[in-house]
Amino acid sequence: MHTFHAVNPATERPLSGEFPEHGAKEVDLAAMAASEVAKAFRQTTPAQRSSLLHAIADALESARDTIVARAELESALPNARLNGELSRTTAQLRLFADVAVGGLWQEAIFDSANPDRQPLPKPDIRRHNIALGPVAVFGASNFPLAFSTAGGDTASALAAGCPVIVKGHPAHPGTSEIVAQCIAKALEQEQLPQAIFTLLQGTSHELGQAVVTHPSIKAVGFTGSIHGGRALFDLAQQRPEPIPFFGELGASNPVFILPQRMDNQAESLAEEYLMSMNMGCGQFCTKPAVVFITQGDASERFLQAMREGIKAQTGQTMLTSGIKSNYLTQSQRRAQQSGLTQTQSSPESGVPSILFETTSEIWRNNPQWQEEIFGPQSIVVVCQESEEMISLSQSLAGSLTATIHADADDYPLAKRLLPELEEVAGRIVFNGWPTGVEVSYAMVHGGPYPASTMPASTSVGAEAIKRWLRPVAYQSVPDALLPCSLQQDNPLNVRCSVDGK
Amino acid sequence: MHTFHAVNPATERPLSGEFPEHGAKEVDLAAMAASEVAKAFRQTTPAQRSSLLHAIADALESARDTIVARAELESALPNARLNGELSRTTAQLRLFADVAVGGLWQEAIFDSANPDRQPLPKPDIRRHNIALGPVAVFGASNFPLAFSTAGGDTASALAAGCPVIVKGHPAHPGTSEIVAQCIAKALEQEQLPQAIFTLLQGTSHELGQAVVTHPSIKAVGFTGSIHGGRALFDLAQQRPEPIPFFGELGASNPVFILPQRMDNQAESLAEEYLMSMNMGCGQFCTKPAVVFITQGDASERFLQAMREGIKAQTGQTMLTSGIKSNYLTQSQRRAQQSGLTQTQSSPESGVPSILFETTSEIWRNNPQWQEEIFGPQSIVVVCQESEEMISLSQSLAGSLTATIHADADDYPLAKRLLPELEEVAGRIVFNGWPTGVEVSYAMVHGGPYPASTMPASTSVGAEAIKRWLRPVAYQSVPDALLPCSLQQDNPLNVRCSVDGK
CATH class of the missing domain: 3.40.605.10 (Aldehyde Dehydrogenase; Chain A, domain 1)
Known part of the structure; x- marks a missing residue:
């Protein structure tokens, strides 16, 4: 049998061990x-x-x-x-x-069961789920x-x-x-x-x-x-x-920062965004790949903080040399497209972090920018008015998450934005960032294609x-033959609903 | 715009009304x-x-x-x-x-939520289902x-x-x-x-x-x-x-009649089977298209009653001339294959009911007989021993239903057969017939492909x-922005589970 070996992505040298x-x-x-x-x-x-x-x-x-x-x-x-x-x-x-x-x-x-029902008796039916194989x-x-x-x-x-x-x-x-x-x-x-x-x-x-x-x-x-x-x-x-x-x-995990929130939190939002997009070298399926903001003084402070933060990033090593070369190729290809301003770090080792900036008008004409680039790269889209966020949200591809940042005065707009984002994403995050997926009962990690097939x-x-x-479903099957979970005395203590109750 | 008209399948003549x-x-x-x-x-x-x-x-x-x-x-x-x-x-x-x-x-x-959790606070997450579009x-x-x-x-x-x-x-x-x-x-x-x-x-x-x-x-x-x-x-x-x-x-809706049940009920089983396979001129997705029995005196009585019952069937009109010609063609093609005995009615009008008989040995070599023929046609497969039913059940295609007829002495075999049939069908019927689908809370009308995609x-x-x-899922979304069904005071009185309880 042929074998292969693992490669250390930091050194690009083979590691010990032969695998079939x-x-x-x-x-x-x-x-x-x-x-x-x-x-x-x-x-x-x-x-x-x-x-x-x-x-x-x-x-x-x-x-x-x-x-x-x-x-x-x-x-x-x-x-x-x-x-x-x-x-x-x-x-x-x-x-x-x-x-x-x-x-x-x-x-x-x-x-x-209801043996007296007319015109036909109603049978006892019990259903449960079984493993697919x-x-x-x-x-x-x-x-x-x-x-x-x-x-x-x-x-x-x-x-x-x-x-x-x-x-x-x-x-x-x-x-x-x-x-x-x-x-x-x-x-x-x-x-x-x-x-x-x-x-x-x-x-x-x-x-x-x-x-x-x-x-x-x-x-x-x-x-x-x-x-x-x-x-x-x-x-x-x-x-x-x-x-x-x-x-x-794949997912672009769009983030909408509403105006009052931006006014109140520009610097801390930039700090959090920087951390979220660079976490794990941007190699998370929940990386925020596009952030929508509204033009204004606070947004300018936010962007300035982002640019400085990006420049100061130290490089991280990507998971494989293939992922690294894809990241560099795709980022370079995107950087060459007109309508994007680019800020990037110059790390001594590892790959650079990249922030693109554009306007809502240019974004609308470049739907290909919704395609995920796996790595520490993100786009900020500056809207002329926050109202535009509604129509922008309507042209988003399916995504794992969608995020709203809003303070009290932003609620009227947030309330209209939320049903739009329900149609886009499997999880809606409020005043947080999409990276970090809780493993819990209520979590949804999925969403419209391509977030999930x-x-x-x-x-x-x-x-x-x-x-x-x-x-x-088991129709009129006697207790002696039913699977345990459906037997009358419920030996496995399974919770069930009876007649829709 | 072009139009079309409906055809009366009984007269094969066009009906009034032009449709776009x-x-x-x-x-x-x-x-x-x-x-x-x-x-x-x-x-x-x-x-x-x-x-x-x-x-x-x-x-x-x-x-x-x-x-x-x-x-x-x-x-x-x-x-x-x-x-x-x-x-x-x-x-x-x-x-x-x-x-x-x-x-x-x-x-x-x-x-x-648990704001005190270490190393990270636990967010409030609520999920519900929404319409797809x-x-x-x-x-x-x-x-x-x-x-x-x-x-x-x-x-x-x-x-x-x-x-x-x-x-x-x-x-x-x-x-x-x-x-x-x-x-x-x-x-x-x-x-x-x-x-x-x-x-x-x-x-x-x-x-x-x-x-x-x-x-x-x-x-x-x-x-x-x-x-x-x-x-x-x-x-x-x-x-x-x-x-x-x-x-x-599509589905073949296999039926297994176990020996003691056959001994006790041969004639009434034949009567019910005849009714189930001919109901709606056999044009039900739950028509029993194959019935497995064990050889013996009672089975011979069952078969004799079936043959007589089939011969006495009056013809029914099929839904369309296309369905009728498919039924006739497919039935004739099957009748010409070796290993099948055929009994059919000779109706003055409408299509004939057809009963095929074969042995388990011949059945095993002709997997194409599992393909559904839409119409009043069914196959009885005679096993030498009831034990064979286990292995026969393992080579069945996905089906909407699978049926077991068993009396008390048959339970040991029925208990082994049931888990096999769980892998084949969406609904298991006991001492009944698959036609007649209850519209209820526990009903399953589906099953492994091709019963359902x-x-x-x-x-x-x-x-x-x-x-x-x-x-x-909604993560940390304030009550004022949540959909009604997820709000804290539960205005829609939606039932929910909290933290897995």
């Missing part, structure tokens, strides 16, 4: 094995799956130093960030452990832990009772391997079959294609670029049996489990 | 108009939408005789059936009126009322707050037009814009294609054949912005509203 180049054959073996254990795994109790998720979290915690050290070498992300990301990853696993036993995911609904998860480059091997997609799929095949991101194969070993250990400890989880590694497009098109795979979770994600989405839809493809493909779903938070489920 | 052949231009006008009213419509209160749905039901009730008379001419379905179908249609509209005000569809979820609905040939112009898809989409464009089925344009007039009257009465609902008519494939590919359309509801449905599904997925396509494309959805019952919704 998996292909269609390994996909077939893993998917067939996952398929064989799928029925037994979906019939485990929620408590068993909760126990597995806690065991994975414990195993990751035990290997914390090893994982973070390797991830640091492979991603060039700072140690503190990676330690935080590991904590987030274990918190996600434990949240889904709670979600599994909480039972809301089953969406149990009962219809009472083996699921494929694509590791993301920018979250080597929280959106990768044991990340949110894996955690939610295991909570649902779906076996998982992870296609690891080739930028951090060593991290993926250590994390996969933790999962293997947890499965062994819980006396569950190893086929419930498989990590496949490789650098070829064919690997991802083989995963998405394998007939045993019943759904896909993906976080990445529009280009790669759309190609895989298309393959998933063109299968003889199309499958749900939950792809999070399935706008009814979220890829972060408790509701993410619903991506891996489908409903089944 | 709409095309891309009319689609564009309707979709743009729907898009313009979409934001205002989704922001109406649930009570307003409930009132609209009741008004539509009232208007249909007022026009009952006119609607049923025209539908009878256009579909050749019996008067009693169409009267029942109209009652079902108004019941669906009233169910979704209740669902709209019930508020469960909003799936409101709150996260409490304009929705396209394709009328079905076999339910000119309940799955057409004011059918379940339209009712659930209006309840959600989505404007609807119906592409009427060309087999019953007159019925569609009268129903559309009822909806127009209800909109006027409720002082809502007419653009909330548009009926487009025509016989061309281009009309349906233009509807599915229009950028203002945000989701599609479809009930029909695999061939036509898959082509439209593909178009919906290939759009620059892919959209959810909820297609119900979106296996997580149902197209019948209260949960069908979720097809037209997507979630939005």
